[in-house]
Structure formats: C-alpha cells, structure tokens
Amino acid sequence: MNQQIPEVTLHDGLRIPSIGIGTATLRGIDGVSAISNAIENGYRLIDSAYNYENEGAVGEAIRKTSISRQALRITSKLPGRYHTYQNAVKTIQESLYRANLDYYDLYLIH
Amino acid sequence: MSNFLPEYLERLKKDTGVLPTVNQVELHPFFNQKEQRKYHEEHDIITESWSPLYRAGDIFKNEVLQSIANKYKKTIPQVILRWHYQLGAISIPRSSSPPRQLENISVFDFALDYEDMESIDKLTRPDGRINDQDPAVYEEF
Numbered sequence: 001m002n003q004q005i006p007e008v009t010l011h012d013g014l015r016i017p018s019i020g021i022g023t024a025t026l027r028g029i030d031g032v033s034a035i036s037n038a039i040e041n042g043y044r045l046i047d048s049a050y051n052y053e054n055e056g057a058v059g060e061a062i063r064k065t066s067i068s069r070q071a072l073r074i075t076s077k078l079p080g081r082y083h084t085y086q087n088a089v090k091t092i093q094e095s096l097y098r099a100n101l102d103y104y105d106l107y108l109i110h
Numbered sequence: 111m112s113n114f115l116p117e118y119l120e121r122l123k124k125d126t127g128v129l130p131t132v133n134q135v136e137l138h139p140f141f142n143q144k145e146q147r148k149y150h151e152e153h154d155i156i157t158e159s160w161s162p163l164y165r166a167g168d169i170f171k172n173e174v175l176q177s178i179a180n181k182y183k184k185t186i187p188q189v190i191l192r193w194h195y196q197l198g199a200i201s202i203p204r205s206s207s208p209p210r211q212l213e214n215i216s217v218f219d220f221a222l223d224y225e226d227m228e229s230i231d232k233l234t235r236p237d238g239r240i241n242d243q244d245p246a247v248y249e250e251f
Contacts, residue, residue, distance in 0.1 A: 010132060041211045
C-alpha cells in the first residue's frame with residue numbers, strides 16, 4: 001500500500017510533503033528497517049539530526065529502497081555546539097559522510 | 111531553522127536580509143503556537159511541527175479528540191495530523207510500526223470542520239510544552 005501525500009512549496013521553490021517521518025531514536029538496524037518501511041509506505045520527507053546519531057541509518061534506509069534520491073527530501077540539523085562558521089561547515093560535511101549522501105534538502109539550525 | 115522565536119528571526123532578517131524557508135517548532139494541540147504561526151505566515155515561512163502527536167502521551171485519551179475521531183471514524187492521531195495539515199503545518203510523526211506509519215498518512219480523505227478546528231484550538235494551554243523546552247532559555251546543544 002502506498003499513500004499520496006500532498007506537497008507544500010517553500011519560498012525558494014523546493015516542494016516538500018505535508019507529512020514526513022520523524023526519526024529521533026530510530027538507530028541501527030531497527031532504525032534502517034523502520035525508515036525504509038516508511039519510504040515503502042509512501043513517506044518522502046525524512047527528518048533527522050546530527051544529534052539523533054542516526055544519519056547513517058537514514059542513508060542506509062534510502063539505499064535499501066527502490067525510491068530515487070531525487071524523489072526524497074532529507075533533513076538534518078546542526079547542533080548548538082557547532083554554530084560557528086568553521087564548525088558548521090565541518091559538521092555538515094560530517095553529516096554527509098555519515099549518511100553517505102551527496103546533499104541534504106534541508107539542514108536546520110537546531 | 112528550528113526553534114527560532116520571532117525575535118531571533120527578526121534579528122536574522124536584519125543582519126542577513128534573508129529568512130528561512132521553514133522553521134521547525136514544538137506544535138501539537140496542547141501547544142498550538144498561534145503567535146509563532148502568525149509570524150511565519152506573514153513572512154512566508156512554512157511551519158514544521160515537532161512532536162506533532164505530543165509523543166503519544168495523555169493526548170490519546172483526550173475526550174474532545176476522541177469525540178471528533180468518532181465523528182469521522184478516524185483515530186485520534188489521524189485527527190491531530192489532519193489538524194496540522196489544515197493549519198498549513200508540516201508534521202513529522204515518528205513511528206517504527208509500519209501499520210501506524212500508514213495510519214499517520216491516511217489523513218487526506220476527510221476534513222475537519224470549523225467547529226472541530228476551534229475545539230482542538232481550545233485544548234492549548236500556556237504550560238502545554240512537553241518538556242518545558244522554551245527556546246528563549248533552552249538550547250539544543
């Protein structure tokens with residue numbers, strides 16, 4: 001079964017679904033399974049954070065499904081302790097390495 | 111952005127000339143963020159709701175929500191997520207259970223009427239935050 005979720009357009013033109021899957025505490029292999037199930041069930045927006053320590057599970061879940069990266073909207077977040085410019089750049093790079101992704105669609109200041 | 115109060119957003123606009131596309135804030139029927147949402151609307155910022163289901167706590171026993179759920183033959187989580195949708199907010203409910211994941215997105219085949227929206231609006235209270243995480247004093251470190 002697969003549900004269609006209506007989208008919203010942000011002021012920069014990016015379209016994102018009205019409902020996404022929250023992932024705090026979804027980590028490791030159970031996290032991968034929960035997140036990939038959500039994608040198979042129709043979710044296209046995935047909300048993660050550096051501090052959830054599950055960007056790896058998010059990336060793995062994406063690779064396990066047949067949905068293309070372009071069809072997904074992936075969010076992560078910059079922790080308060082890394083808000084300076086240099087730290088922010090390194091943390092975003094680290095977030096990408098952890099997920100093994102080329103980009104995030106949204107990266108929020110946590 | 112996440113947890114940015116209107117005064118932080120004003121400072122950001124003043125210092126950089128830009129505003130974020132989204133701001134993710136604590137939002138659920140017990141804390142409806144009316145003022146924050148009004149600011150977002152006026153500035154073309156989309157509201158994202160974290161803990162949209164109040165972490166599945168006492169809210170699932172709420173009588174007002176239960177009677178609305180009965181009226182539409184939906185569950186309380188579905189009524190709450192539909193309420194977020196009708197407010198124009200993006201919700202991000204967490205669930206590791208596939209049936210519940212499906213339940214949480216099966217909310218686009220019914221609509222709450224004005225009275226239902228008003229009844230849910232009245233459930234909000236000043237101390238309605240889950241862990242008292244007021245962004246004025248709390249930092250996600």
